[in-house]
Amino acid sequence: MKGKQGTKRLAASALVAALGMSGVVSADELRLITWGGYAPDDVVAQFEKETGIDVQITLSNNEDMISKLRATGGAGFDLAQPSQDRIIGIQRQFNIYQPIDYSRIHTDQLQPSMVKATQEATExxxxxxxxxxxxxxxxxxxxxxxxxxxxxxxDLCHPAVAGKVSYRLKRPTLMGFAFAMGMDPFAAYNNREEYQSIMAKVEDKLIDCKDNVKTYWTGGDQLLSLLRTGEVTAAMAWDAGGWKLSAENPEIGFVAPASGALGWIDTFAIPRRSENEDAAYQWINFVMQPEIAARITNASGNFTASRAADEFVTADLRDAYRASFDEQAINNIKWYPPVPPGLETMEGQVLDRVQAAN
Incomplete structure (x- = not known):
């Protein structure tokens, strides 16, 4: 027995050395780095049962994903879930991802507008x-x-809501006001002079609007409390917070603005040195099935790109979502593109001046 065990250890060590890895990765294993709520236990268990593939989950965020994949040159994970505006700049610098083979993606399961937006942001x-x-x-x-x-x-600047408005002094507010004023800040990303002109007009508008603002919210719990008590009756904020309040009080709801809600997408991206691409593609197609995707929504509070998944989510969340987003509102979402270097510094200066203005 001792001799056989020693032979096995030597064989395993030789295999590790030959493969240039610190450990052997099974062909039946998927190493996923993702956000909390995106891989619920029951979804993982069903995938493992149906495919025979063991799923190893690492919870993370954009910065941590980038850091881990940079350190390994795109190794250590088979599938990652970075946001759509955090891929191309990093890819140009560090080459940590591989191109997606869209012929292996069941795109008929996905919202076409979101496929288009993601492809444009990650091309x-x-x-x-x-x-x-x-x-x-x-x-x-x-x-x-x-x-x-x-x-x-x-409309947050309208006299009818004076003193009962709240929004953050952050870049989404700049973007939202710009679109509502008939400008397209995303289209001006690569024209610094034009972008500066847009920001100057938004700055003036936000300064004029200061008398309407009850407070600039800094945390989600703070804002929800203000809305619950009626101290604030109109705010700029995330859809999930609005749907949460709507479940508590049907008099409050999330509205997709006429000029378009501002949208983010967390993606599937395959690291350059993934050792199980087949499992990665299987996971993508599995979790984007409407009934499976609905379970991710129920766990995370956010909807997925899966078409018709809203039919299977919990009734209160489904009804709130449908009240906020019809097909026209979905197609009108302004998806964040990657931010060119230098713009966030400019935006920070604008927000500082708005904060300081009397």
Whole structure:
């Protein structure tokens, strides 16, 4: 027995050395680095049962995913879930992902507008590096008493809601106000002079709007409390927060602004040195089935790019979602593109001046 065990250890060590790895990765294993709620235990268990593939989960965020994959040159994981605007800049610098083979993706399961947005945001040299997965938006949370007045971001400056408005002094507010003022900040990303002109107009508008603002919220719990008590009746915030409030009080709801909600998409991206691409593609197609995707929504509170998945989510979340987003509102979402270097510094200066203005 001792001799056989020693031979096995030597054989395993030789295999590890030959493969140039610190350990043997099974062909029946998927190493997934993802966000909390995106791989619920029951979904993982069903995938493992149906495929025979063992799923190893590492919970993470954008910065941590980038750091881990940079350190290994794109090794250590078979599938990652970075946001759509955090892929191409990193890929240009560090080459940590591989192109997606869209012929292996069941795109008939996915929202076409989200596939298009993700491909546009993750295209490099004619190849795509992301598949849409989970998405969310920022827009308006509005009490029914002012719903006829507040239909777009700039309506937060209307006299009817004076002193009962809240939004963050962050870049989504700049983007939302720009779109509501008839400008397209995303289209100006690569024209610094034009972008500066847009930001100057938004800055003036936000300064003029200061008298309407009850407070600039900094944390989600703070904002939800203000809306619950009625101190604030209209706010710019995330859809999930609006749906949570709607479940508590049907008089409050999330509204997709007339100029378009601002959208983010967390993607599926395959690391360059993935050792089980087949399992990665199987996982993508499995979790984007409507009934499976609905379970991810129920766990995370955010909807997925899966078509018709809303039919299978919990009734209160389904009804709130449908009240916020019809097909036109979905197609009108303004998806965040990658941010060119230097723009966030400019935006920070604008927000500082708005904060300081009397």
């Amino acid at each position: 490099l040299d004619g190849q795509y590096f992301g598949v849409p997965s989970v998405w969310g938006t920022s827009g308006l949370i509005v009490h029914r008493s002012v719903a006829d007045t507040v239909k777009d971001y700039t």
